[in-house]
Amino acid sequence: MFARRSATSTRQLLHAQRRWGSHAAHEPVNEGFGRSLYVTAGSIAGAYILYRISKSTEESDSPSFISGLISKWTPSQETFEQRNAIHTAIMEKVAEDRHLLGSQGPREAIELMQPDMMNTGSPYNVSPGSQADLSAVVAHYKRKNQEIEDARVARMKDGKASSLYD
Known part of the structure; x- marks a missing residue:
């Protein structure tokens, strides 16, 4: 049963090919050379004529038209x-700045803004006696922050600051 179905579909396929492909072969078709042949032939002829014109002016010790255009639009040596010179000066300045900034190392100390930042770290495996007394450091930063706050409040009272956080 499957063989019968496949045989009929193959027969229909072959019949369709014959029907579509048979009638086009009997009609005569006049085909031209096309536009591309004429464009190619014109390009070759034009290139040859341009070459001969440039060659003839070179033989008479005068620069060709194309050489004149090139020399006209090419900047001078100066x-x-x-x-x-400008590019060299800029690159020397950039190199100087790079060496200057590259020789500067990172800051030796990180400015701590809160006393809690001093005790960061793992609370485990801390050997006895390794913790330093930081009460003087904490007092220093509290005093420094209080001075900053007092200066800010004084600016606000004088009306010099436009914002609460200036």
């Missing part, structure tokens, strides 16, 4: 020298 312009290149000025550009190179």
